[in-house]
Every structure is written in structure tokens, then in C-alpha cells.
Amino acid sequence: MRPAGPPAEFPGGRALFRLDPAVSHLNHGSFGAVPVPVQEAQAALREEAHADPDAFFVGAPDRIAAARARVARHLGADPDGIAFIANATEGANLALDAVPFADGDEILVTDHGYGTVVAAAARRAPITTVSLDPDLPDEDAVRETVLAGLTPRTRAVVLDHISSPTARLIASPRLLAELAARGITTLVDGAHAPGMIAEPLAGAADFWFGNLHKWGYAPSGSAVLAVAPEHRGRVRALVPSWEDAHGFPRSVENRATADYTGWLAAPEGLDLLDRLDAAKVRAHNAALAAHGAALLAEIPGLSPLPHTEGLAMRALRLPPGTAETQPQASALRERIAAELGIRVLIWGWPGGGGIRICGQIYNRPEEYERLAAALPAYL
Numbered sequence: 001m002r003p004a005g006p007p008a009e010f011p012g013g014r015a016l017f018r019l020d021p022a023v024s025h026l027n028h029g030s031f032g033a034v035p036v037p038v039q040e041a042q043a044a045l046r047e048e049a050h051a052d053p054d055a056f057f058v059g060a061p062d063r064i065a066a067a068r069a070r071v072a073r074h075l076g077a078d079p080d081g082i083a084f085i086a087n088a089t090e091g092a093n094l095a096l097d098a099v100p101f102a103d104g105d106e107i108l109v110t111d112h113g114y115g116t117v118v119a120a121a122a123r124r125a126p127i128t129t130v131s132l133d134p135d136l137p138d139e140d141a142v143r144e145t146v147l148a149g150l151t152p153r154t155r156a157v158v159l160d161h162i163s164s165p166t167a168r169l170i171a172s173p174r175l176l177a178e179l180a181a182r183g184i185t186t187l188v189d190g191a192h193a194p195g196m197i198a199e200p201l202a203g204a205a206d207f208w209f210g211n212l213h214k215w216g217y218a219p220s221g222s223a224v225l226a227v228a229p230e231h232r233g234r235v236r237a238l239v240p241s242w243e244d245a246h247g248f249p250r251s252v253e254n255r256a257t258a259d260y261t262g263w264l265a266a267p268e269g270l271d272l273l274d275r276l277d278a279a280k281v282r283a284h285n286a287a288l289a290a291h292g293a294a295l296l297a298e299i300p301g302l303s304p305l306p307h308t309e310g311l312a313m314r315a316l317r318l319p320p321g322t323a324e325t326q327p328q329a330s331a332l333r334e335r336i337a338a339e340l341g342i343r344v345l346i347w348g349w350p351g352g353g354g355i356r357i358c359g360q361i362y363n364r365p366e367e368y369e370r371l372a373a374a375l376p377a378y379l
């Protein structure tokens with residue numbers, strides 16, 4: 001069924017970004033985009049660092065702690081229970097390093113998991129991969145399929161909070177609770193959660209990591225690792241630092257003479273989200289994504305996938321034979337970008353891949369209409 005209609009343009013939304021106007025950016029989920037006020041805040045911090053490096057670096061730990069407290073407030077987290085990190089991939093490695101695996105232990109992952117995160121798990125212990133049919137109808141079916149994949153050796157489970165290809169909720173609070181009740185350590189890849197969902201930490205996973213630089217309007221390289229109290233003592237920086245003696249979170253955050261300006265400007269992104277009204281932004285973005293998905297669903301051969309209400313990303317399956325492998329998917333994505341000037345995610349999947357579109361306050365309904373009109377020629 002077509003929704004009532006596309007949402008009206010978000011007032012001032014487009015002007016907040018410096019995106020190339022010749023391109024339709026319908027792929028906010030992959031790399032985010034940094035709003036101008038956040039770019040300016042980061043540029044001012046860089047100027048400060050270049051003007052007096054000694055003062056900047058000596059004062060950095062306290063400023064990072066203050067920025068962390070702001071992020072904790074946004075996430076509803078204990079400020080001592082989160083650390084700034086560079087990205088979700090780093091979060092996966094830090095978290096997995098802190099789980100004491102014994103010989104014979106296994107890690108359960110799903111075939112929706114993000115490649116670098118699954119690779120991090122496979123480095124740590126043998127993995128078992130649960131197949132989640134993209135067409136699984138609802139959250140209950142996802143939960144039951146994951147639970148059915150457990151083996152007596154499963155020590156830890158790594159789940160997407162919101163899956164990258166299929167843009168749906170996987171690590172539901174109920175699934176996490178059922179895993180915890182079985183004594184299994186839960187690690188959640190919340191790459192897309194901050195800014196896109198209201199309470200990213202509601203599931204109380206043992207370890208949760210999420211990017212602020214996707215939907216939280218923060219500069220690239222701004223992410224968070226949240227750790228339940230009982231595990232914090234085992235989290236070690238991947239590279240030893242001068243702050244090791246302080247333990248989590250400072251030991252994880254100190255990277256010697258690194259560029260900390262992204263983390264320090266991250267609160268600016270969250271403040272902007274608040275000023276715009278985060279609930280309004282979320283509703284707008286979800287409505288745009290739904291509008292785009294409804295238009296694409298009219299293309300013969302495209303089938304909408306079950307989705308989680310309120311998310312700013314939607315996925316549809318492409319016709320059988322299209323994008324069956326990742327290289328084919330990447331080639332199609334780049335053709336669409338080069339020939340149409342439209343950025344979308346095309347994901348590879350055996351039997352036929354899919355397309356994921358996003359909604360963000362800089363997008364306009366016409367951009368999805370242009371995609372829907374042009375896409376059939378590529379299928």
C-alpha cells in the first residue's frame with residue numbers, strides 16, 4: 001500500500017550539509033555525512049591544536065571525559081561504562097578481546113553480520129554462522145532462528161542491532177535477555193543505532209558498540225563502546241597507552257598524539273540533533289525511507305523486505321540473478337552512481353541481492369522518484 005504521501009521537506013535540513021548537489025545521497029547509512037556546524041566545531045578544535053599543541057594535548061583527557069559524559073547522557077549510559085573509539089569495527093575487536101574464551105568455545109554470528117565484525121570474531125574463536133532468510137517475517141522469527149543456531153559450545157553471540165543489508169532489528173531486547181539467561185555473552189554491533197533509534201542501550205548487552213558518525217551527526221571516526229560493569233576490568237586498549245593504569249575507559253581512549261578533534265566535536269552533533277528535535281528527525285527520516293521503498297516496490301521484480309517500523313533505512317530484494325555476489329553488487333552500485341548520480345547501497349546475496357535506501361533530512365522525495373524511474377533499466 002502506498003503511504004499517504006512523502007513528508008514535506010525538513011526545514012533547513014539541506015542547508016545544514018555541504019553535499020555535492022549533483023548527487024542524490026540516498027546512502028547515509030554507510031558513511032554518514034557531517035553537518036556544517038559540526039565541521040566548523042571540529043575545524044575550530046584543529047586550529048586550537050595547531051596553535052598550541054602542548055596545551056591541547058595536555059588538556060585533552062579532561063575534555064574527552066566531558067565529551068564522553070555528553071554522549072553518555074544521549075545514550076542513557078553510565079559515563080564510566082562507555083569509551084570513545086574510532087568505529088564499530090574497533091569496538092568489535094576490543095569487545096571480543098575482553099571475552100575469556102576457552103578451548104572449544106565458539107562464537108555465533110549471523111550471515112547478516114558486517115564483514116569486518118565477523119572477521120574480528122573469526123580471529124578470536126571458531127565461528128558458527130546462522131542463516132537468517134532476509135524474508136523472515138518478524139522479530140519473533142529472527143529470535144527463534146538465532147536461538148535455534150546455538151550449540152553447546154556457544155560462548156558468545158555477535159548480533160547486529162540494525163543489520164546493514166536488510167536494515168532490520170536483530171538484537172532485540174528479548175533475544176538478548178534469552179541469550180543472557182543461557183549464560184551466553186552478548187556483543188551487539190550498534191553501528192547504525194545512535195541517532196536512529198531512541199534508546200540504543202535498552203537491550204543491556206554485555207558489550208555494545210555503535211557509530212556516532214552515521215546517524216549521530218558526529219565527525220568520522222567517532223564511535224562508542226559500552227561495556228557492562230562486570231566486564232570493564234578485562235577491556236584492554238588494542239595498543240598500550242600512557243593511560244593503561246587508569247583502566248577503562250581512559251586506557252582505551254588514549255592514542256598518544258592522535259587527532260581527538262572528532263570526539264571533542266561529537267557533542268556538537270548530538271546538540272544539533274536535539275535542537276532539530278531528535279524525535280522529529282527520526283520520524284521524518286523513517287517516512288522518507290518508507291516513501292522511497294513504496295516507489296521501488298512498484299518496479300516489477302523488486303520485493304520489499306520485512307522491516308522494523310521507525311527506521312530510516314529500508315531494503316528490497318532485487319530480481320533473481322542480480323547482484324548474486326559482492327563484486328556484482330559493487331559493480332552495480334558504482335554504475336548507478338556514475339551514470340545516474342545516485343548513491344545507494346547494493347548488497348550481494350546468493351540467489352539475488354538487494355538494494356538499501358536511507359532517509360535523511362537533506363533528502364527530497366524527488367530523489368527517490370528519480371531512482372525509481374531509472375532503476376528498471378539496470379535490472
Ligand SMILES: Cc1ncc(COP(=O)(O)O)c(C=O)c1O
Pocket residue numbers: 029030031086087088089090114116117160162163164189191192211
Ligand atoms: C552493521 C554495521 N557494522 C559495522 C559497520 C562498520 O562501521 P565502521 O566502518 O565505522 O567500523 C557498518 C558500516 O556500515 C555496519 O553497517
